[in-house]
Amino acid sequence: MSRTSSRKKDHVDLCVNEQVSFRGKTNGLEEWYFQHNALPELNVEDIDTSTDFLGKSLSFPLLISGMTGGYAEAERINGDLAEVAEDLRLAIGAGSMRQALENDTFHESYRIMRRNAPTIPILANIGAVEVAAMEDARPAQYLVELIEADALVVHTNPLQEFLQPEGEARFRGVLEGLAMLVRELSVPVILKEVGAGISREAAMRAHEVGVQWIDVAGAGGTSWAGVEMLRRGEGCEISQEFWDWGIPTAQALEELRINRPQDMRVIASGGISDGVMIAKCLALGAEIAGSARPLLTALMNDGPDALRGRICGWKRDLLGVMFLTGASDLGRLRRSPICKRNEC
Numbered sequence: 001m002s003r004t005s006s007r008k009k010d011h012v013d014l015c016v017n018e019q020v021s022f023r024g025k026t027n028g029l030e031e032w033y034f035q036h037n038a039l040p041e042l043n044v045e046d047i048d049t050s051t052d053f054l055g056k057s058l059s060f061p062l063l064i065s066g067m068t069g070g071y072a073e074a075e076r077i078n079g080d081l082a083e084v085a086e087d088l089r090l091a092i093g094a095g096s097m098r099q100a101l102e103n104d105t106f107h108e109s110y111r112i113m114r115r116n117a118p119t120i121p122i123l124a125n126i127g128a129v130e131v132a133a134m135e136d137a138r139p140a141q142y143l144v145e146l147i148e149a150d151a152l153v154v155h156t157n158p159l160q161e162f163l164q165p166e167g168e169a170r171f172r173g174v175l176e177g178l179a180m181l182v183r184e185l186s187v188p189v190i191l192k193e194v195g196a197g198i199s200r201e202a203a204m205r206a207h208e209v210g211v212q213w214i215d216v217a218g219a220g221g222t223s224w225a226g227v228e229m230l231r232r233g234e235g236c237e238i239s240q241e242f243w244d245w246g247i248p249t250a251q252a253l254e255e256l257r258i259n260r261p262q263d264m265r266v267i268a269s270g271g272i273s274d275g276v277m278i279a280k281c282l283a284l285g286a287e288i289a290g291s292a293r294p295l296l297t298a299l300m301n302d303g304p305d306a307l308r309g310r311i312c313g314w315k316r317d318l319l320g321v322m323f324l325t326g327a328s329d330l331g332r333l334r335r336s337p338i339c340k341r342n343e344c
């Protein structure tokens, strides 16, 4: 197995079998409360949780965030995730597709997503480090076509690259690379972190070069510093402070909530683990919410039915919040009064 393939396998194994959550930090959404509406004036069966994302209709605003691909077992994982996403009409991301640029041995581990999910939005994925080194958009366009993707996610992960044993912390040229992709690619570009958050300042710099979609992927869920520290093992002792490094999801959303450019669209992720959190993300300005490890662990530990069960619960949670705030659709939920503890 190549280094890239074996790294992708390590990541799934560690995320399923080890404690890799943030230790001293949450995603901050527990600080936010909706105002209870004692007179909702609507019937629960009349509530519409559907939304459009990248021109396609979803049953509710959930994205299975990009996780895997590029080694043998990933084909089954991506196949199962995609099948559930298609059945439940969600969006789904592929994990980093760097391996697919190295050779075609595991192309099926990505292609199976579009085969199992012909109608939903699927996001291709590549790292900022690769983008910084790209001379033109051809490799990225190739990845988009491999899975007939509706958008390309560029994951920016400086903390992870810095701590990764084989990491490449070379980010000079990323903005130029993003500008080139925005100009040349046939689909939109989404800039995403992997759990350390995107500040307003960083989002604005990406927007200045034409990136309209920001997935804040904030701190409080999976700690990618934690994952890489476990992979490093003993040897050079790195400060445990990095384990909890990053901008909590709710803070990143709050920074982009007001006065952001009109054409900037926000995806919320990082520690999303129920449908009440999804509702809060929408009220804080996100178009849709993403979740990675909580969905992967349901699938890997208990199978596709457990994954369906978890997602069904999240949809029910969202419905509950909409009913209890009197919001008959997501537009109204987004305008619902929400306030921070101590400020209500």
Ligand SMILES: Cc1cc2nc3c(=O)[nH]c(=O)nc-3n(C[C@H](O)[C@H](O)[C@H](O)COP(=O)(O)O)c2cc1C
Pocket: 011, 012, 015, 065, 066, 067, 068, 094, 095, 096, 097, 125, 153, 154, 155, 192, 193, 194, 195, 217, 220, 221, 222, 269, 270, 271, 272, 290, 291, 292, 293, 294, 296
């Ligand atoms: C096993 C696993 C592999 C991941 N691989 C990728 C990846 O290849 N590309 C990417 O953009 N994000 C990757 N992520 C990061 C997630 O998309 C997400 O941003 C991060 O885990 C925070 O979300 P969570 O708290 O819901 O897990 C991966 C996550 C997991 C759990």
